[in-house]
Amino acid sequence: MCPCGARSVVVCVCDQSVTKQMKLATWNVNSLKVRLPHLLDWLAQARPDVVCLQEIKLVDAKFPRAELESAGYTAVVSGQKTYNGVAILCRVPLEESSTGIPEYPDEQKRVICATAAGTRIVCVYCPNGQAVGSDKYEYKLRWFKALHDWLREELSRYPRLAVMGDFNVAPEDRDVHDPKVWEGQVLVSEPERAAFQALLKLGLSDAFRLFPQPEKVFSWWDYRMMGFRRNAGLRIDQILLSAELAGQCSACTIDKAPRKLERPSDHTPVVCELELPGN
DNA sequence: ATGGCTACGATCCGTAGA
Numbered sequence: 001m002c003p004c005g006a007r008s009v010v011v012c013v014c015d016q017s018v019t020k021q022m023k024l025a026t027w028n029v030n031s032l033k034v035r036l037p038h039l040l041d042w043l044a045q046a047r048p049d050v051v052c053l054q055e056i057k058l059v060d061a062k063f064p065r066a067e068l069e070s071a072g073y074t075a076v077v078s079g080q081k082t083y084n085g086v087a088i089l090c091r092v093p094l095e096e097s098s099t100g101i102p103e104y105p106d107e108q109k110r111v112i113c114a115t116a117a118g119t120r121i122v123c124v125y126c127p128n129g130q131a132v133g134s135d136k137y138e139y140k141l142r143w144f145k146a147l148h149d150w151l152r153e154e155l156s157r158y159p160r161l162a163v164m165g166d167f168n169v170a171p172e173d174r175d176v177h178d179p180k181v182w183e184g185q186v187l188v189s190e191p192e193r194a195a196f197q198a199l200l201k202l203g204l205s206d207a208f209r210l211f212p213q214p215e216k217v218f219s220w221w222d223y224r225m226m227g228f229r230r231n232a233g234l235r236i237d238q239i240l241l242s243a244e245l246a247g248q249c250s251a252c253t254i255d256k257a258p259r260k261l262e263r264p265s266d267h268t269p270v271v272c273e274l275e276l277p278g279n
Numbered sequence: 280a281t282g283g284c285t286a287c288g289a290t291c292c293g294t295a296g297a
Contacts, residue, residue, distance in 0.1 A: 030296085031286055055296085057286075082287055083295075128297055136295095168297070187297060222297070223284035234297075266285075266297080 018278030022119065023048040026164035026237055027258075028220075028267035032056035032085075035265055036064055038258050043071050046255065048271065049091050050116050052123035052164040056085035063087065080109040086123050086165070090116045104146035111147075113154075119245070119274075120158035122151070124165035129186045137186060140168070144195035152202055161242040163204060166220075166267065168236050169196040171206065175235035177216060187236060204240040207252035207272045219254050220267045228259055237270045248274045 025048040029035040032053065043051070051073070056063070060079040068075055073089040078099040086109060088094060097114035100106060113122040124147065129140035155161055169192045173179040182188045200206065208217075218233025227233060241249055252272040259268040 225283055
C-alpha cells in the first residue's frame with residue numbers, strides 16, 4: 001500500500017513513494033516430475049517471487065529448467081535421485097548460491113541457499129526422523145544442531161534472512177490435529193520441538209504465527225486414512241523470518257488448493273508477503 | 280489386527296516418507 005492510501009500498487013500516481021511487494025513461498029512437492037503440472041498452474045495463479053521446493057526427487061540434469069523459465073523463473077538446484085533434492089525458483093536473478101550446511105558433510109541434498117534482490121533465502125528439507133530413538137532420529141537432531149550453528153553465522157552476515165521449507169516438526173500442539181494421538185511421536189517429540197525453538201531463539205520468527213490464524217490449519221496430511229478429508233494434518237512446513245523481514249511481513253497463509261487436486265503432493269504451499277520500503 | 284497411500288526403482292516387493 002502507498003502512504004497516500006492507494007492499495008495494491010507498485011508505483012502510485014501520488015508520487016509519494018514506491019512500494020514493492022515480495023511474495024515468498026515454500027512447497028514440498030514430493031516428486032517434481034509428477035507435480036510439475038501442479039507447480040506450473042500454481043505459479044501462474046499465485047505468482048510468487050521466490051519459491052523453495054523440497055523433495056524434488058530428481059537429479060540436476062532432469063530438472064525442468066526450460067518449463068520453469070517459460071513460466072518466468074530462474075532456478076538453483078541441488079538434486080538427488082529418488083530421495084530429497086531441493087531448489088529455489090525466483091523471478092529475479094539469484095546470486096551467491098551454495099548447497100548444504102558448511103562443515104556438515106552430508107550425502108543427502110537437503111539445503112540450498114541464494115540471495116534474491118538483497119534478501120537471503122535458505123531452502124531446507126529437514127530430516128524426517130522416522131521414529132523416536134532410531135538412527136534417523138539421532139541424525140535429525142544432529143542435523144538440526146548443525147543447521148542452528150550455521151544459521152547463527154548466516155544471520156550475522158545477512159540481516160534480511162528467510163529460512164523456508166519442510167522442517168518436519170509441528171512446533172506446538174495447536175499445529176497438530178490430534179495432540180493426544182501424536183504425543184511423543186516423531187515430528188512432535190520434545191527434543192524436536194526444542195530444536196525448532198532453538199532456531200527461533202536465534203532471532204527468527206515463524207511467519208505464520210505473526211498473525212491471528214484460524215484453528216486447525218495444517219500444511220501436510222497423510223495420504224492414508226483420508227487424512228485430508230478429515231483434516232487430520234500437521235503444520236510442519238514453515239517460513240522463518242529474521243527481525244528485519246518479520247517487520248516487513250504483512251501476511252502468511254497456507255494455500256490448501258493444490259492439495260485438493262488429482263494426484264496431489266501430501267504437502268501444500270506456505271506463502272508470505274513482504275512489503276518492501278520504496279526508494 | 281498397528282494396516283490404511285504414494286513415489287521410486289527395482290520387480291510383481293522393499294524402502295521411505297511423516
